[in-house]
Amino acid sequence: MRSKSFSSVVKKYKAVLLDSYGVIKNHHGVIMGAANTIEKLRADGKLIRILTNDASKTAAKQVEQFRRLGLKDVVEEEIITSGMMAKHYLQSKKTKGLIAYLGTPAAAQDILDAGMSTIHISEVNGDNIDSIGAMVYLDDEGFDWNKDINRSLNLLRHRSIPAVVANSDQIYPVSRNEVSIATGGIAKLVEATLGREFIHFGKPDSQMFMHAFVQLNAEKKIEKSDILMVGDTLHTDILGGNKFGISTALVLSGNTRTANVKVNIKATGIIPDFICDSIAT
Ligand SMILES: [Mg+2]
Structure with missing residues (x-):
């Protein structure tokens, strides 16, 4: 599977579920270009949810942290944590x-x-x-x-x-x-x-995906086929999205390295629908 640009992959979806660490941020801060992409997703009217297996902080504290990193528009409602x-x-x-x-x-x-x-x-x-x-x-x-x-x-x-x-x-x-x-x-x-x-609790288990889906579909306008899960880890983000029946995009900006991606997919049997270098592409 060849990697595609994220902007071309995300086009047909109405809602995007983003993993946090390795997709939006890493140990240096915000991943280069990620803030622009999120801004563009909003401008295009796409709904965003951030799904994180982080049980150490409330959604409010996660928002504070994103804002400190320069992601000014993130709101509490968009954050779903395994701790919640x-x-x-x-x-x-x-x-x-x-x-x-x-x-x-x-x-x-x-x-x-x-x-x-x-x-x-x-x-x-x-x-x-x-x-x-x-x-x-x-x-x-x-x-x-x-x-x-x-x-x-x-x-x-x-x-x-x-x-x-x-x-x-x-x-x-x-x-x-x-x-x-x-x-x-x-x-x-x-x-x-x-x-x-x-x-x-946490990805790959279904509770966070279900919580996001119920929120996104409050007005009965979003179907599972309208949702793309984006993550850097096969056995949490991609497996979870696949099991929940939504499309999945693996990004190579975190846990999964470009050099290992084919071997990892083959070894685990966890197959993303798309591979992108990062959400900035
Ligand atoms: Mg991650």
């Missing part, structure tokens, strides 16, 4: 008791605190373990990797409560050549150890 989906789940399930979490208190305040009482995993002990109603893997910082991951393991060995993964990503890039283990990778370790599967 995890929060909706816990709210609609009416989770009883304290919600234990692995992550920073700031992330817990942003994502979980809305009529829910939370407790950092380091504070779970023999006295309060029976009052815990759910365990949430929220973020990859804000805890002691040695002690607190084991605390979450032991909590789930002792209590039959739902375990929620608010960001399923297993790794995230920290520089051009290095990655760190992300929340989903920590959860995977505990899942494998316990021999059970947790409840995952």
